[in-house]
Amino acid sequence: MRNSLANLLTLLNLVLGMASLMLSVQGVYQVAALLVIVGMVFDGLDGRVARALGISSDFGKQLDSLSDIVTFGVAPAIIMWDVVLRDLGILGTVIACAFPVAGALRLARFNVQSGQKHYFVGLPITAAGGILATFALYHGLIPPFWLPILTVALSYLMVSKTRYPNFKHLAVPRFAYVVVPTIAIVVAGVMIYHRDLVARIIFCVLALYGGYGIWYDVQAFRKRRARRRDTFRSTHQ
Numbered sequence: 060m061r062n063s064l065a066n067l068l069t070l071l072n073l074v075l076g077m078a079s080l081m082l083s084v085q086g087v088y089q090v091a092a093l094l095v096i097v098g099m100v101f102d103g104l105d106g107r108v109a110r111a112l113g114i115s116s117d118f119g120k121q122l123d124s125l126s127d128i129v130t131f132g133v134a135p136a137i138i139m140w141d142v143v144l145r146d147l148g149i150l151g152t153v154i155a156c157a158f159p160v161a162g163a164l165r166l167a168r169f170n171v172q173s174g175q176k177h178y179f180v181g182l183p184i185t186a187a188g189g190i191l192a193t194f195a196l197y198h199g200l201i202p203p204f205w206l207p208i209l210t211v212a213l214s215y216l217m218v219s220k221t222r223y224p225n226f227k228h229l230a231v232p233r234f235a236y237v238v239v240p241t242i243a244i245v246v247a248g249v250m251i252y253h254r255d256l257v258a259r260i261i262f263c264v265l266a267l268y269g270g271y272g273i274w275y276d277v278q279a280f281r282k283r284r285a286r287r288r289d290t291f292r293s294t295h296q
Contacts, residue, residue, distance in 0.1 A: 065114060068105035069123050072098045076130025083137045088195055091138050095192035098130040102185050124166045131188025132162035136210075138195045143206045154207050154214075161214035162187065168218075179223040182216035182272055186223075190269050213269065221272040 075098040082091040105123060106115075136158040144151030162184040172180065191213055198206060 065105045065108045066119055066122060068101045068108060069119065069126050072101040072105065072123075072130050073126035075101065076126065076134045079130065079134040080137055083134065083141050086141065088138045088141050091134065092192040092196040095130060095134055095138070095188055099185055099189050102127065102130070120170065124170060127166060127184050127188075128159060128163055131184045132159035135188040135191035135195070139191055139206065139210055142195045142198050143203055144210070147207060151207065154210050157214045158187075158191065158210055161217040165217040178225050181219050181221060182213065182223060182269060184217060186269060187213045187217050216269065216272045219272065219276070221275050223272060 075094045079091040079094040079098070082088070082094070102123070105119070136155045139158075140151065140155040144155045147154070165181050165184050165187075168181065169179070169183075191210060194201065194206060194209055201209075
């Protein structure tokens with residue numbers, strides 16, 4: 060049981076993604092979006108538990124990626140398609156398909172990368188899916204024409220070379236495998252009774268994390284332009 064705990068959490072993440080998809084096609088996108096957010100909890104815990112218990116494996120890594128593409132790639136895209144993209148016809152379908160495709164490319168690149176553990180290259184699909192799901196949850200507060208643009212922007216950030224901080228390797232107590240089920244139950248309970256508040260808080264955190272990539276790209280562009288300007292001046296003096 061101890062060796063299977065992390066994989067069980069990963070499979071629960073996958074089950075939540077499937078449940079989100081089934082609710083989406085029934086038009087219950089509010090609950091579907093919340094399930095994606097709850098899936099983020101399990102996705103954040105499985106890797107931590109595996110590392111804390113020393114049971115990390117290539118099998119678990121591949122299982123995690125397959126689960127992520129469903130819960131944070133396909134499910135949020137279908138939710139957004141149900142909310143606004145279906146009204147755009149073929150363009151909306153292309154945008155909806157582009158999101159999980161970008162997520163799959165992001166996951167494939169991550170799986171073959173080695174070395175750097177302090178940052179991610181490209182927006183992690185978990186964060187992108189969570190942002191997209193919460194966008195759909197509060198779509199009434201956002202002008203409709205922004206939602207397709209934001210979906211495309213998130214797709215781009217996933218396949219970009221923007222660096223994002225990696226918090227996965229923060230220290231986790233060895234007894235994590237005991238308290239993980241309790242944490243998951245508490246989070247799920249809070250989501251049920253205070254879902255609007257929790258969803259707003261999660262959205263703000265994810266939006267700041269996603270916006271970091273845009274800020275990073277702008278700063279990198281400014282630095283490149285400044286270097287080119289300095290080089291031009293030095294060669295023409």
